[in-house]
Each structure stands twice: as structure tokens, then as C-alpha cells.
Amino acid sequence: MHPHLPSTRNLTAPPVSDPGRVVEELAAGEPLSAEEAAYVAAARAQNTMRGYASDWREFTAWCAQHDRAPLPAAASTVTAYLSDLAAAGAKVGTMSRRLSALKFVHAGRGLPDPTSNARVMTVWEGIRRTHAAPPDQARPLMPPELFDILEACPVTKTWKTKGRPPEPDLAGARDRALLLVGFVGALRRSELAGLRVRDVGAHANGLVLTLPRSKTNQTGDRPELVVLPRASRTDRCPVTALEAWLTLAGITDPDAPLFQGVTKGNRASGRPLHPESINDLVQAATARAGIDPAGYSAHSLRAGFVTYSHLRGASDRAIAHQTRHRSLSTVGTYVRVHTAWVDNAATVLGL
Template sequence: MPSGPGPAVGPVDPAGPERSRQPGAAPAGAALPVPRERDPDDGELTAWLTGRVTDYARAARAASTWKAYDADLRHFRAWCAAQPGTPVAVPASALTVAGYLAALADAGYKPSTIRRRLAALSVAHQLAKAPVNPAASVEVATVWDGIRRVHGVRPERKAALETTLLTRVLAALDEPDGTGAEPAGPAAALAAVRDRALLLVGFAGCLRRSELVGLDVADVEVTADGLVLSVRSSKTDQQAAGALVGVAYGSYRPTCPVRSWQAWTAAARVEDGPAFRGINRHGQVGAGRLHTSSVARIVQRRARAAGLDPADFAGHSLRSGFATAAARAGASDRAIMRQGRWRSASSLDSYVRAGRLFDRDNPSSQVGL
């Protein structure tokens, strides 16, 4: 299964693109490489062009997806090796895959994890050119339906960090150490400035974690109306068409995402490169961008400092918090979908439902109690 770096690229045909060129980066009008020597393992393509085919095929999914699929396949192979009779993992029989799903369900794995592992097995058999894909069999589909009926498919959601809670978290940043747990000092003070900007931009922009840490300074433009964020790619934009997101000025300085962003860039003295970066214990700003997992750690650390249970929150709490708060404030579904770049109302519904439980048309307030 494809995973990790691509295969080594062989000598480049003089008529072809440069060796270092990335997928999709060939200049306009560049000629395709002409196969002059045949790879002994491939009767049609040179080794270089075969490698490029692999590179583009790998680009069809995110690197994190391939990494997860690879881990899932290793888990399945290990499970097969531990079974009586040692069933073959790839190509596997429908009964083997169905048994694997049943074992996962009985072991307490979440339906979402089981669904992803089933997808990984399906892709593995497609890439192996198996004559029959057991993941698509009637037997496996029936067992999967049974697992969903018995164990349910409702995902475990973290709490939404809606406006009231976010304001409470931001107020705790004004405490002497800014964290409630760390010693005061230049590093803690600078981290508080960064975290305020990260929380507010992530919340008001309704950004996913990957979108938030993926921002560069050049992607954030300060205008008279507010910030214009250039989101280059996202979970629902795998082809990187990009999108612009507007973040308006806040009514109050401590909770204004625009002023918080300006304060962070001024304090960190960052003019280009990653927008949000790590800070060492000496108060020095790093050159690399934060990891997606850093968003969750920042949210949880700041929630703890505000007296909230950090286990209730995660990086996604900013995005869900904005959707909940916007719905509660009466924003239309269309407006919320545009800000969060949701493709369908059904995807948005689980986010805004909590914010509209007690709308004026709630019938429980109209029955005379």
C-alpha cells in the first residue's frame, strides 16, 4: 500500500521535466518524457515515468490518509496471523474480513474506526488487483449493518467552545501567568498573545485545525472590514481550489480577532512564513508551523486555566463552537455554511442543532405549561 515518501526517481529523460518537479508543476507546453529504455519490471513505461504514475496516484489521497490505511492494514495482517489456520490477509476471503469486523466490534472499537479499517482493506485489495474485493461483498456489508445497529454510529463529540465559554477562556489569558499552571515570564506572555490570536482567528474563521495551522502570514490580509483569510486547501477541497474567508472586527478589543492577529504578528515579529509557530522556553519564536495536534493542546490547556474540564474540549471545539453560536444568534444556515465551507446542510445540521434547541418556534414553549 502506498505510504511515506515516493520511490526514488531515476534518471530524467532529456525531453522530460526536471527531476525535482512536483506533481502538477510541469511548465505549460512541456513535452511528456519519451520512454527510451524499458524497465524490466514494466513492459510499457520507463522506471522514471512509472515512479511519476505512483506519485500522482498517491496524491489522490492525503498523506495522513495513506498513513492511517497503512496502519490499518498492518493491524489486519497481525490479526490474521494470530487466527487458527492463519487466513490470508490479501487477498482475503469475505468470511475473514467479516470475522475481523466482528472481532473489532466485540473488542470495543468505535464504529468510525471500524468503517475506516474497512475502507483501508477495500483500497488494499483494489491496489493488489484482487479478482474479488471482499470489503464489497454481501457478507461483509451485512455484518457491518449489524454492527451499526447494535453499537450505533453516533460519533463522540467534544463540547463546543461557543462564545460564552470562549470569552471565559480568553479572560483567563489576562491572568499573570496566562495559563494558570505555568510560571510567568516572557515565554508565557508571548504564548498568551499567540494563543489569543489562534483561538479567535480559528473561531471566527470557523477553521478546521489543519486550515488554522496551515495559514501563512501571506494568507492573512488586514483590510478596513477585517481579516481576509486565504484557505489554500482543506478537508473538503482536496484539489486545493482554495477559498477566501472574511473575519470581521470584534466589538470588544479583548475578543477582536483582527486586533489579536495584529498583536501576535507585532510581538512575534513575523512577516512571512507560517502564521502560528512554536515558542521555546526562552521566549524565542520558532520558524516552523504548529502541528494540528497543537491546536487541541492549546484549547485544552487554556480551558483548564479557565476552570473548565479540558477533557470536554478539542481542536474541533472552535469550529463547532462558532457554528453553535452563529445558529443561536439567528444566522442562516446558508451563511454558516459559507463561513465554514460545509458542502451540505446535512453536514452542518449536527453542529447547529444544539444552538437552535430553544428557538422561538420550539413547540414545548407553546403548549401552555
């Protein structure tokens, strides 16, 4: 067991400050105190707040271009904006987030929510019925491809500088740990990016991750547990890989990010990986193994866990225990493509 991994953890943490400059200081209302800004920033996940800030900038730019007031936004302004987005081919999911940003900013300023107006709701319902499409699903990343990707992670770092001896490749060790923890833990990219050393606890059967916040627990009032059992083979074991990464990187601070960037000098940067960079990491690791990275992303690890567990005979309820899905029907969306081929008469037509 890594000597610096605690068996218990402190559930208290200071409020997070800044995402999206606290949504442009809550749409340029009265200045926020440092404490207010920190708590406003903590009202949603950091990525959500950054998205709201970006969406608000997009909306205000559109309003300036069309000589309309963004705040308070009239129902006719919102419906015209949605119509323009739909005509430009924006995805329904993108438009839904834009509406959430408008609602958030108006609520923060104590103004009526324009998105709940009957005119807006009717136009929005029509857009969804007209333009909705099945969501893009990440390709599941699972054995045997996962094993090939793990084997392709670099082990030794060599240098062009004369006299500097080879060293263990930190980025390779981190990638192996992240891939195995992400797969076995069925973690989302935001969860991987947000983990701290203090969130990892020892257990007789392996490790336990305590997720203070997640997509289904954004307030942090009921931390979720994820287990990482020891594997029979050390080269496929998330516990071994995680302990190796922490030891090689010299990460000991309980508050340190669990998965960090690696400098060109082969040192842990101390800074957490951004969720988007985890997508890049998964794609780069996939390509390194000679596998076409198209369709793979950080979510492929979670999708791979669900699909592979199902193919190995696990029940939907057992899978949901690890993925923390509240609805078993959601689990089925991950495995539908693969199970569609199982025991299907179309595969034995002999054409």
C-alpha cells in the first residue's frame, strides 16, 4: 500500500473560486465579495460554470448583433435566439445548456426566468421534436484493446542529453494508472480530474475512492464510494498501477491532485489534468497502440466497463452499483449495440 494513502478522509473542503470568473461576476450585477464569489462558483460543477460563462458571452454577443437586451431577456429574444441556433445546426444539447445559462444568470440577478415563459417553452418543445437526434456515444474501451493500450504505455524515459541516465517514464505510469482506474472505477472524466490523494482509502481487497461530488451528487451531501479490487495480474491491476504512479511521481500531499500533468523534465507538475486533456490522453494512448482513436474519449473507459461487465455476465444492478447509475435503463444504453449481435438470427442467414 502506498504509505501516503489515508484509510480515512476529511470530508470538509474550502469553497472553489473562479470558474468562468464566476460567470462574469454574475452577469455584471453588484460586485461579489470574495466569499460570495467562492460560493457562487461552488453552486455548480466547475465545468458547468465555465460552460455557463461561455454560453452567456455567446448570448450577449448575439443580442448586441441583433439590437436586443440580454438582461432581462424578453421571451421574444430567447425564441429568436433559439430559432437562429436551430437554423445554424446547433445540437439540442448545446441549446439546452444555453437555456440553463440564461436561467442561472437571471436567477442570480433576481430576475424572472425567461426560459419558463410559455412562448419559450412551446418553441423549445418544437425545436426538440424537430431537431433532436440520438446522442453521440463513445466507443467502449475494454479488453483486449485496453490491454494492448496498457502495454503500449512507455515504461522508460531516455534523454538526448549526454550523461543523463534513463528514468521511469512518469507520463507512461500516470497513463496506465488513469486508464485502469478509469475503467475499473467506471469514472467520468470530471471525476478523474477532480480526485485528490485524500480521496483514496485502503481496504483489505484493494482501494476505495470517495467521490465528494459527481454528476449525480453535485452538492456533495452524500459522497459516493467506488471500489478498486486488486487484480490477479499486476500489469492489469488498478491498485498496483496507482501506487506505482504515486511513488514514482513522489506525490505525498493529501490535497494534491491524484492525476497530474507531467513536465518535459519528467516531473509531476502539481496541477490537475483538465477533463478535456483526459480525452486527449485516452486518444493518444489508443493511437500509440496502433488503434484508430476515432470515437474514443475519456467516457470510453466508463462505457467499456459497463459493456465488458455485461458481456462477462454481470447483472445491470451489479453494474449500476459501481457506475452509480440511478436508472438501470441507462445501463442498457451502453450495451445495446453489442448485445444486439448476440443470438440474433440475422447473423446466421448465410448470405
